[in-house]
Structure formats: structure tokens, C-alpha cells
Amino acid sequence: xxxxxxxxxLLSADLPEPxxxxxxxxxxxxxxxxxxxxxxxxxxxxxxxxxxxRRDGAKLAIYNLGLGPQGYPPLRQFVAxxxxxxxxxxxxxxxxxxxxxxxxxxxxxxxxxxxPGDTILTEEYCYQGALNRFRKLGATLxxxxxxxxxxxxDALAQQLADLQARGIAPKFIYTIxxxxxxxxxxxxxxxxxxxxxxxxxxxxxxxEDECYADLLLDGIEAPPALYALDPGCVIHxxxxxxxxxxxxxxGFIIAPWPVISRLLPLKGDSGTGALDQMVxxxxxxxxxxxxxxxxxTVLHDKLQTMVEAVAQEFGAAAExxxxxxxxxxWIRLPESVDVRKLVKPAAEAGIVFNxxxxxxxxxxxxxxxxxxxxxxxxxxxxxxGVAELARVCYEQTGIPMRSGNxxxx
Ligand SMILES: Cc1ncc(COP(=O)(O)O)c(C=O)c1O
Numbered sequence: 001x002x003x004x005x006x007x008x009x010l011l012s013a014d015l016p017e018p019x020x021x022x023x024x025x026x027x028x029x030x031x032x033x034x035x036x037x038x039x040x041x042x043x044x045x046x047x048x049x050x051x052x053x054r055r056d057g058a059k060l061a062i063y064n065l066g067l068g069p070q071g072y073p074p075l076r077q078f079v080a081x082x083x084x085x086x087x088x089x090x091x092x093x094x095x096x097x098x099x100x101x102x103x104x105x106x107x108x109x110x111x112x113x114x115x116p117g118d119t120i121l122t123e124e125y126c127y128q129g130a131l132n133r134f135r136k137l138g139a140t141l142x143x144x145x146x147x148x149x150x151x152x153x154d155a156l157a158q159q160l161a162d163l164q165a166r167g168i169a170p171k172f173i174y175t176i177x178x179x180x181x182x183x184x185x186x187x188x189x190x191x192x193x194x195x196x197x198x199x200x201x202x203x204x205x206x207x208e209d210e211c212y213a214d215l216l217l218d219g220i221e222a223p224p225a226l227y228a229l230d231p232g233c234v235i236h237x238x239x240x241x242x243x244x245x246x247x248x249x250x251g252f253i254i255a256p257w258p259v260i261s262r263l264l265p266l267k268g269d270s271g272t273g274a275l276d277q278m279v280x281x282x283x284x285x286x287x288x289x290x291x292x293x294x295x296x297t298v299l300h301d302k303l304q305t306m307v308e309a310v311a312q313e314f315g316a317a318a319e320x321x322x323x324x325x326x327x328x329x330w331i332r333l334p335e336s337v338d339v340r341k342l343v344k345p346a347a348e349a350g351i352v353f354n355x356x357x358x359x360x361x362x363x364x365x366x367x368x369x370x371x372x373x374x375x376x377x378x379x380x381x382x383x384x385g386v387a388e389l390a391r392v393c394y395e396q397t398g399i400p401m402r403s404g405n406x407x408x409x
Contacts, residue, residue, distance in 0.1 A: 016136070027350035028385030033211075033246055033327060034376040036302070039295050040245055041283065048282035049275075056278060064271040069264050071098025071252075071272060075281035079238070079252050082288065087178075087213060088224030089236065091254050097263065100272045102211055102239035102251030106133050108266040109207055109235055109253070114139050119163065119170040121204070123151060125330065125360045125369070127181040130174055130209065142170070143361030148322065150177055150187030153194045160202045172205040178222045179212035182330040182359050182371040184323030186216075189223035196230045206234045211251075214243040214292050216325040217300050227254060235259055240280055242327065243292050248276045299327060299375060302382065306374040309383045313390035317400035327375035330359075333368045337397045340367060346392050351385055 059065040067073055076093040083089035099105040106129065114120070116138025122131065124143035134141060142163070145155040156173075163170060175195070177187040187195070199206050208226045216222060227236035240250040250272065253263065284291070306329055310318050319332045333339065339355045346353060356369030372389075374382055390400055 026347065026352055028352070028381065028388060029377065030351065030353045030372040030374070030385060030389075032373060032376070033241060034373070035242065035245055035327075036295070036298055036375050039298055041287070041291055044283050044287055044291075045279055048286075049279045052278040052282040053275075060274060065274050065278075069267060069271065070094070070096065070260070072274060072277035072281055074285065075250075075277045076252075078281050078285055078288075079254070082284075083225070083236075083238070083254060087210065087222075088228035089231075089254060090228070091231070095254055095256060095260070097253040097255075097260055097267070098272050098277055099237075099251045099253060099267065100269055101241060101246075101249040102209070102237045103129055104267070104269070104272075105237040105251050105253045106130055106209070108263045109237070110134055110137055110139075111266050112259075112262050113171050113205070113207075119168050121156070121159070121170050121173045122361060123175060123180060123183075124362070125180075125182055125356070125366060126174070127176060127209070127211075128354070128358050131359075131361065134174070139171075141361050144173070144175075146180070146183060146185070148183075148185055149191060150180060150185050151175060151191065151195060153191050153198070156195070157198055160198060160204070164202065170202075170204050172207045173199060174207045174209065175226070176209045176211065177226060178210050179215060179324060179326040181212065181326070182328055182354070183321045184212075184326040184328065184330065185321065186220070186222050186324045192223055192226055192229055196226060196233065199233050200230070204233075208234050208236045210236065211239045212242050212326040213238065215296060215299060215327065217303070217323070218296065220324045222324075231256060240284075243288075243295070244280065244284070248280065249273065250276055250280055296325070299325075302374045302379060303329070305379045305382050306372060306386065309386035310372075313387050314393075314400045328371050328373045330369060330371050333370070333393070334399055335368050337393065337399055338367045339370045342370075342389075342393055342396055345396055346389060349388050349392050351389050351392065353389065 073093055075098055076096040079096045080091050080093045083091060110133050114137040118139050119142055120134050120139045121142050121144050123146050125146060145152040206226055210225060225236060227234040236254040238252050240248060310320060317334055321330045343355055354371035356366030357363035359371055360366035393399060
């Protein structure tokens, strides 16, 4: 229906582009941090919901359950206990704020720290949602070089010195040290220690995003979080989206009170969904290790399927960063392939993927990279979709030259 009022005359300045109408997912949907639908513990959640509603349901009559804006205390306690156990973080429930997804945490922290024109350091390949938020607030982004162990510290030290020489004081370093998005690397302890030392030396805050820290491949261990090394210069965030379900919209911030006291007024939603918090506290309070352990086995299997499919279909043309966990694969193709040119023909073939430049500070070193998510599609869809993508790539660029898919068509 058309509007009777001409809103175009009334719109405020600097609005984002209008949204496109939502369209159902195409057949090969390799984007978005979705989870595996078969891994939602439905019976466990039903049981948890029934028990917590019987016990605490009457509190839903009151905003924030009448328990304050930081979130449902048992969930905050769960976050504090889990972070101590798995991330080495010593924090009390009072150091935790539950947020409406960790995306809201990024909004709040960005809003707290960024003025237009501020310089922020982010990993050269980085979560698009964070890059977009920082850019929207007018930040200038500087990419930190990555290798298979995360941020290259010597290069960062040089960058910080160069910035200092130019009179530029970066506001913060945004990093995903544990299962980096999109490279899925884990930063070793010595680099973490060196990073914290550098941040202190240069008086730069660290914004640590551990969205995927629960999703480690079998046998992989992660060093303590940066927050565990120095809570004085780090703000830590995490999420329940990847360990349980993104549609729940639950994330968290861990920070000392002076930071929390500035963040809480920026949480503009009158409280994160309380029933969601109650159910997750109840369910994860009993079943976290079992659930996440099993989920990681399933994800590992899917990752192997995707790695094998990429090797079979793209051969030597595709170079994959070796993931240590998570739900995506970051792939580099030869320099003659500009993945941006594949987006449209791939979409016509029912495939969506993340082109490298959307996931990077600069298109210069990412135009031939792409990210493929593997948690949601089943294994046959992963195999078929990668084969289709290789076919599209071959038709557009002549690469992969000797792909397994070419003779079949
Ligand atoms: C690194 C990173 N941080 C934060 C988020 C936001 O996730 P959510 O708002 O679902 O917690 C994502 C989503 O994929 C992510 O990849």
C-alpha cells in the first residue's frame, strides 16, 4: 500500500539505505551466522521453559523482571562461571550485562567510544557487522595484518608507532582473537600477552569479541581471553547465537563497573527478552558442556565436508585458511578472480556467499577471497553448492581450470 503522507520529505538526515523486501533463502545459502537446525535442543528447551516459568513466570509482569537492567541474574552468573572455566576470566555476575545479541553490545560499545573521525584498528579481514557499525559512526578503519596465528604483533607495533608519529591516537583495537571471523584462527598466548602490552603502552583500549569462542574443533584449545590477561584495558563480549541459537538474540558484555555504568544508558530496549534469558539460564545451567560438545562434533564433520568439496571442485585454485573452529571457511582464489563479479551469476544459480571485500577493511587484498558458512546447510547441500559455485566461477573466469565439475557438464 502507498502511504498518504510523503515520508521522503520527512526523513531525518543520514538514514541508511532502505531495506530490500525479504526473500526466502536460495538453495545454497552460504552466508549468515546461522546454526544447524538439527542441533536445537528442542526437548531440553521445552523442559527448561516449563520449569523456569513455573518458578519465576510471575516476574514477567515487571520490566527486567524487577531485577535491574544488567539482565537475569542466573544467566549473568552462568556467563561469569562459564567465562572463568573456559576463558580464564575472573568476573562476578555484576561485571556482566546481558544484551540483545552481541550485535547490540557492538552498538553500545561503538556508541560509547566513537566520535566521527576517530581511528580504530581492526583485523584486516573482519566481521562485516562490526566494520559497518564503526564506519556508520564515522570511524576511520586501519587494518591489522593477519597470519595463521591472528594479528601480526610486529606489524601492529610498527603501525601504532607510525600513527603516533602522525599525532593519531587510535581509540581502540577491535579483535576476534578466538576463532577469528572470517579466518577462524586462534591467537596464541604469547601474542595475546604482547597485544595487551602494546595496548597499555599506547593507551589504546581493546574491544575483544569472542562470539565463536565456544565453537572449537575437537582437540583444539584456546588460550585465556584477553580480558583474563588485563581486565583494565579490555572490554569483552560474547554470544549465545553460535553455541545455541541466533534467533534467541542473547549476547553479553563483561567489563568493570566504570565501563558498564557508561554502557547501560545506551541500551535502549527496556531490557533484553526476559523469557529467553530465563530459558537459556535454566537449560545451559545443566547442559552446556554436553550440548556444545556435541554441536562441535557435528560442525567439525560439516567443515570437513566443505573442505573436501572445495578441494575436489576448486583443486589448487582455492587456498583455505585452516579453521580452528567456528562455522565458516575463508578461501582465497587466484588473483585473476574478482569474486565481486561472481555474486550475480552465483545468485542466479541459487548460491549466496560473502565476497571478500565485504569482510575486509580494504578490497585491495580481499577481492579474490570469499567466506562460505557451513553450519546451516546439510552435507549434501554443501557438496552440491560448492560444485555449483565452482561451475559458476569457471564459466565467469576460466578458473578452476581442471575442476572436477567441468567434465561432468
Ligand atoms: C564476530 C561476531 N560478533 C558479533 C556477532 C553478532 O552476533 P549476535 O548479535 O547474533 O550475537 C557476529 C555475528 O555473526 C559475529 O560474527
